Amino acid sequence: MTASVVPWGAERVIELAPDAASAKAGRAQASASKWSGLGASPDAVWGACKGSGQKPYQACVELDEPAFRCSCPSRKFPCKHALGLLLLWAAGEVHEGPPPEWVGGWLDGRAAKAQRAEKRAAPSTPRSTEASAKRAGDRAERVAGGAAELREWLTDRARSGFGGLSVGGADELRTVAARMVDAQAPGLAGGLRRAAGLVGRGRDWPGALLSELSLLYVLAEACTRLGELPTELAETVRTRLGFTVDSAKVLEHGDRVADLWLVCGVADEEHDRLITRRTWLRGKHTGRFALVLSFAPQGRPLDGSLPSGHVVPGELAYYPGSSPLRAMVAERGEPVPAPCPDGDSVAASLGAHARALAADPWLDRWPMLLSRVIPARYENGFALSDVEGSALPLVPAADHWPLLALSAGAPITVAAEWTTSGLRPLACWHEDRAVRL
Template sequence: MGDDGAGKAAGGAADPVAARRRAERRAQRIAAGATELEQRLSDLLRDGLATADRAGYGAWDETAARMVDAQAPGLEARVRELGAIPSSGPGWPARLLEECALAHLLNQGFLHLDSLPEELAATTRSRVGVTVPVAELLAHGQPVRDQWLVLGREDSSDGKLTTRRIWLRGRSTGRMAMLLSFGAAGRAPEQALPLGLVLDADLTYYPGTHPLRAALGTRYPPAVPPLPPGWTPAAAVDGANGAAAADVPAPAGVPNGVPDGGGIDAALAAYGEALSDDPWLEGWPVVLSGVTPVPGDDGWQLADEAAGTALPIDPRCLGRTNLWQLAAISGGRPVTVFGECGHRGITPLTTWDPEPVPLGTGTGPTSYGGTR
């Protein structure tokens, strides 16, 4: 809090010199945290992965606390995942080794930022937890105006903070975007855009090699779903200031239309392309059309009978996705599904019947024990 006050010059304007010094001090703390985590990983690999199971979560919890002190929330989240993996079930040593490699790559990336291309350096900073302030991003970034369709929404909580992710796709550009907002314990995040909303707005993407996260800028009326002739919502425009009421849902019974989707091969290709730019990526948003949810002995999958392909449903999402609801809506027929495609499969988040139906339970973490 004291640093924030010191960073203000006369008249309340931000002092760029003080801001730069704060950023430099934080970078030094993060570098120290990354170096310490590197030593922790080296010790683990030298002693053998089996020691992680015997040591329990306590040692990792202490390391995670050190990452908090280093002001590196991204490293903290990865450490907590490392600590949770040994109790995640069969096959945990391979998953632990994979996560160790990703943590090592992130540490080394941050410690050698100056040698990275600008966009990869921006991605590395964001994965460590250093992001561009929203005001700065909107002031200096390049906005993308489009008719943005809200495809999915999910809340997750760690008991202290609720994280809301909202996914959109531009009608003209075809670009995917994700809005991220937070709320303190017991309070919902402020950003609330209902499924199916078509939002005429500017989005500004955060810098990176394969941008996805964006900030919502100017909204243009009417910021409501397509309406039938003669139907005019009284709340579509705020008469006091002319601002678009961007979170007004469609009236009951108004069809928003099912979004166009692609096949499984296209979804895997999109995820692979994004992963090649950002190796720490957990998943990439995709819309699949013509897929049928099928339960089996080895878990659920989305099957495209026409193409003869299938995509497993990520087993980690079973506690936060209502797959039986998806199966009931499908009734054995192909449906359109929006979700996140990752290396362990897809996490379904929305289907259409024909209006959008959320599939998330709104609970739980997004991976072994941490959140994205």
Template sequence: MALAPDAASAKAAQGLKRPKWDLLGRQDQALWGECKGSGSRPYQVRVDLSQPAFKCSCPSRKFPCKHGLALLLLWARQPDDFAETEAPDWVAEWLAQRMARQEKKAAAPTKAPDADAQQKRQDARLEKVMGGVAELRLWLKDLAGMGLMRVPEQRDRLWADITARMVDAQAPGLAARLRALGDLNYTRPTWQGELLRHLTQLFLLTEAFERLDQLPPAMQEDVRSLIGWTYKQDELKQQQPTVQDEWLVLARTQQLDQDLLVMRHWLQGQRTERFALVIHFTHRSQTADLSLIPGMAFEGDLVFYPGTVPLRALVERRGDRVDAPSPEGFAHWQHADEAFAAQLARQPWADEMPMLVRDLTLVPHGAHWALVDATGTARQVHNDDLWPMLALSGGEPMLFFLLRTPGHWHVLGAWHHETYYPL
């Protein structure tokens, strides 16, 4: 069930038993079936086993939906119920369309770039961004003069206008940060501190952009990326070295941003002990890449995006699956806190850090959860339901994979008796 987008989908998929299904079939490449739903017509569900990829006629915005998960689960448990037969039209057409897209992509000719036209576009964008950043700096100063206590009552109009201005200035990174400020929970007692931290980071980013030529090359890449400049994958592969290792997929999170599915995969190299973040963007009408399954390990090459704290990467080559032994991790919370502080000192916008901490005991803490290290120091974690993880541990200390963000720890997985269990 590592492919499930969330725990609710996994639970719902397990409830779709054999009596719900008709026309179960399979080929070497695909599975399909019709699942009875609440409407008069059953949902047509198909799975391409080569990736895997899913398609279902249900209206769910989750990917994969519970019907696709249930079909895979049913095949794993009752493979004899799937007749090996010719695919129906609605399956064959889908597989043919996928194959045609792959062939078209592979056969697409590469055009030589027009250097002069490229330079003109880059210069025009730089001018727009510079104007947008200057306007944002002035806006932030005006906001500070107005006072932050008035922000909640004006937030709908306040963030929308400046966000739209950053979109017009071709600075999508700044627009995303401003949009997130509009989504803050202003009823929480800690909202002032959260807002001030985000605004401080924004102002520091505008200051850094104004002095871009004075910054070290790696920091320049950080600032450009945060503003919204991107790398083409082919250019990245040509300019950056590959890192070869045995990579363990530790976790996958996903969220739907309007019609765009954003999937974030956390990996760690077993020899280099280096963490990597692989991000896939997929329109909801397309099939998402679900090939990086939490808990799997593979031998392969990754290429990292440049920066002061290189973390985001893309998979250039994925080889055979391998076994992954449990790593070491920090001995206690103090070492983890020191590592996070050192990262912020190097890159003040790197407010997300994956890390491993060993010998942690999971305990309920009122309505929340806490992890206690070997010294007795406790940290509250920002997870709602960790009862399955507590049952797994049996009250024993475990090695945990966590994501550190300002003010929060998030549990994403743990090792128990040398076996890794993603959350």
């Protein structure tokens, strides 16, 4: 940390809220009259907030990660007291000073925990390395066996026809997905579950189902031929199958790119009580996109170090693959609010997506930063069109009215994800200020 930390903006604080209700409650706590013992250091912000009981709640936020501590009974992280504390700090109502004992003890405990984690990540002994290699080899054999089984099942299903899948097909696909879970191939299992969710949904579901199953067949076929594939394509196939890449290896051997990174947008999704946060970055000088993933159990805080609409100086390490997109943050500075950036046209964005898709046919999302686009409502939904007359449909069954209201019929800059269902807006710039959608 530096000797002094510039307080965050209120928008960055609100982005940390786990839901809209927490954001509203946090604003209600941002009143200095409710707090005592307020203070800040280069590492943390703290204070005691008066609650319904006799004893005030002690709240503290470690700024680097950030991490949160509060003595209130809330199961949300950050709670309303931590949000209110940060909002007061953002408003300049918290001044620097020495941390009290309870804050220092918590920070020391976190530092000791980090040191223990570093020791656990120390280089393995030859014996543990040999055991790890054996486990990896055993799993690779199971995944290859599952891929061969799936390929045979898909071939038999194609011979008999997919027409019967309209009745009971979803259950059949889920049964095969369960066998892929047993084979330790979560990528194949996930594809089968997505296919099961397509059965009977919409008028064009047979075509969408066939497309999903075709990609699964190609993935299963590629799994049985991993040794014949180019190195980068083989890494992509392994990732799509569900093999993980050790983060230490990514930091050591991954392609390093230093730049001023614009945080274009953030998207959170929940699956099986685990929340995944996708953070899309774009280099100011390189123009290169990057995807940073973070995970947290339901009710726990997600990584808030990359706030939407900010520029972060730093260096990324990219995961290996034929079309590298996912990356880890190797080094980063303090985020600062970004003015409206220069984006691309619809045609240029689609061209970049086509090139990435040629290298990675299983690519299901692609980041886009579009300049001078106008959201409009059409007969079949909403779309974004640019000054050249090209348009992209927005994902259906979503609330696009905030985007229309911010645009008010004028061209704006929008950051979004391009998916098989359409374009999903994540943020836009209004009056030179980023607004998360």
